[in-house]
Amino acid sequence: MTPDKKTALLERIAAYPRQDLIHRPTPMRKLERMTAELGGPEIWIKRDDLTGMAFGGNKSRKLEFIMPDVLAKKADVLVTWASLQSNWAMQTAAACVRYGVQPVLVLFKTYDLPPEPDGNILLDRLLGAEIRFKEAGKGKLVTQAGALAAVEEVAAEYRAAGKNVYVIPVGGSVPAADMDRPLGAVAYVAAFAEMLEQTRAAGFTPDAVVHSTGSGSTQAGLLLGARVLSPATRVVGISVSDSKDAFTEIVREVVEATERELGTDPVKAPKDILVFDEYIRDGYGIVNKEVADIIRRVFRAEGIVLDPVYTSKAFIGLVDLIARGYFKRGERVVFFHTGGTPALFPNRAFLV
Template sequence: MELNDIPRLPLGFLPTPIEDLKRLGDELRIDLAVKRDDFTGFGGGGNKVRKLEFLMAEAVSRGVDVLITTGGHQSNHARMTAAAARKFGMKPILVLRGNKPSVMQGNLLLDHLLGAQIDFLDPDAYFTEINPRMQHHADAARERGETPYIIPLGGASALGAMGYVAAVRELSEQYEALNRLPPEYIVAPVGSGGTLAGLLIGCAMFWPSTKILGIAVSGSAVPFSQRIADMANGGAELLGLDHRFSPTDVAIENGYVGEAYAVPSPEGNAAIARVARSEGMFLDPVYTGKAMAGLIDCVKRGSIAPGRRVLFLHCGGSPALFPHAELLTSDRVD
């Protein structure tokens, strides 16, 4: 099956721009650019829109009434899934990791405005209860005579990964139109792994010389390399490709998670401030701040050599800045 043959509903404001980060690149002594997928627009923007274009096509074809997904308190994926549900006349149910806060801020505020039903799970019980809890909501919907559809964490599935196969095709067309050499590295945050799986497939198809480097922003019960390789192979099968991926094809840097997923790290916060002050671009404390901290350190350690062409994937997430205002302004001198 060709990529264009897979059903897809347009949601994003595509193509998103490529921006050179000249000042920061000069400081790091690399040729640095960014793919601005924070500008995908729909539902507040972010990388998950690309996955939802394929996942929502399947949901709509099945006549879904109730859309169910999961994520952390400040999940960009949950916010955009809730927006997609409303666009197609569905009820969104979000099962989120964390106790109910006293004040809804950031993405939680947007979830509320979208009228999502939010089911908060205790953080310690989340990973054992999440699948049964989503299934409970699906079963309850069926009992009401409704048709449910469960989207996995981060939209991470072989079908969802098609969003970033299409993104690499988009990038290759943009670079060709600019008469620009492809990047030697694409650096991206890794949470649930679907984006990286799509990038691996897409580069195998369109940019075979480009290396994908994932910066982990969370832990994983199953090693990321295995989970992403499995997802990429599922996507390759969907496309009818002969290419197969092994865990050794998946490059992941695991040293930048910090204390835990969705807990800001000092290095990530420093990267957020540095990029804002050098380039006027906002990163977030959950994904892109930690990923940029990883990229900066990889350059310092020499695993990305001086002069390399590097493309950073900005996957959105700026609403997650606001709940951490006190922490992110702790360096303020009045």
């Protein structure tokens, strides 16, 4: 990629309307003890769990780019959907209240946790979000196709009451409903650029970035950032919910939309969408002994708390991929900690 294309992308992103919701840059450091314990590549961590709004996480970064569109369209009610203990829903509610927009959260019961005011649901309640619980069936995912109709019904109620409603798809990922541009992914192109400045200041270019994939736009944004700004860096998504094939397709769709949005060169038949789905293990949101073990291990080695649904599974993947030789000694891997720690508390019974 020519310097011109890199500069053009960075200028394009810098020109976006952006609401200041987070602390930037988020910190990055080497995980000295985990690197030594695992005996493979140098492992670095990018602390997007410290974005600073509510309890932090990747969704606040996306909302910096999404909220300007919500405000430009003069919405007074924002409806979104997700699973019960959703970080996305909570951070969206936290962003809404700052601008006087009423958050309405449609939360699907995708696993066995009760809908009690604990973890993110406690925070949703404290924020004054309107919550509608819906059945999704155990193990069922909250996909666009499955949820949009139910969500539109809720939005219609508010429209009938004269409200100006903005509907955002789960995770701010696949453009749909009122978010008709891939603004969540644009935020993660910017995050890739932010990380690259930090790694370059530390004297290296990462061989890979590893992160959790749940709705697809973190991966899509990081991948587009890598393609333009650092093609040698692999972006490896660890799925927490859907199959490799399903996510490869979702990420491809969001990347293509982001290419059009940012005017970068389209890549036909991409081979660089790397998704691992074997770490879903017992299912989305199911906290088992392996999850509890990795949370304890990283906390005790590094003082960093992983969450039980996303980053724990991504770290399990990272450890296994090192053991399998996929990442090698001499390489440098940046692990994106994408937040989610409030979900530790409602899962306490499975963690100790």
